Amino acid sequence: MPITVILMSTSAHHPADAARSGGTVTDRLVEANQRYAAGFQDPGMDARPVLHVAVVACMDARLDLHDALGLALGDCHTIRNAGGVVTDDVIRSLTISQRALGTRSVILIHHTNCGLETITEDFRHELEDEVGQRPAWAVEAFRDVDQDVRQSMQRVRTSPFLPHTDDVRGFVFDVTDGLLREIDPSA
Numbered sequence: 001m002p003i004t005v006i007l008m009s010t011s012a013h014h015p016a017d018a019a020r021s022g023g024t025v026t027d028r029l030v031e032a033n034q035r036y037a038a039g040f041q042d043p044g045m046d047a048r049p050v051l052h053v054a055v056v057a058c059m060d061a062r063l064d065l066h067d068a069l070g071l072a073l074g075d076c077h078t079i080r081n082a083g084g085v086v087t088d089d090v091i092r093s094l095t096i097s098q099r100a101l102g103t104r105s106v107i108l109i110h111h112t113n114c115g116l117e118t119i120t121e122d123f124r125h126e127l128e129d130e131v132g133q134r135p136a137w138a139v140e141a142f143r144d145v146d147q148d149v150r151q152s153m154q155r156v157r158t159s160p161f162l163p164h165t166d167d168v169r170g171f172v173f174d175v176t177d178g179l180l181r182e183i184d185p186s187a
């Protein structure tokens, strides 16, 4: 089982190590949850994020938002999808975040080496050819990550549903060194 050996050796200090053997992956995650819950204490928080901030980010597995931004439980809303794209559904979540749950700031995080840089809108046509139906959604593939962050900031700032658009900042996370690089919205 060389793959198992590699996983174990590269994640020797990962707290989820114990969740990496036996059963399906979901079985292992549920078992890990039982250990988590055994030591869990009710933090006594309500649903309003402590820092009044919503973070919109790519779903990329290499981006640990809480560690990368020094966030603790209860601090923020995290809204993630492929690319960290500001879709209608992200605007839906941000609208609820701001109007019902008190957030004021929005942080957008794309990253280097994103999967959306490796595909094109042809993906939709290939899907249509394969399944006989074109998806209603855009793939939102991009070539220039900086420009895509600018477009995302613009979509947030111009949304008629969001009452708080004066603190919207966008960044690119470098998956090789862990640093955020801020994107100038006017560049």
Ligand SMILES: [Zn+2]
Pocket (backbone or CB within 6 Å): 058, 059, 060, 082, 083, 084, 111, 113, 114, 115, 116
């Ligand atoms: Zn990505």
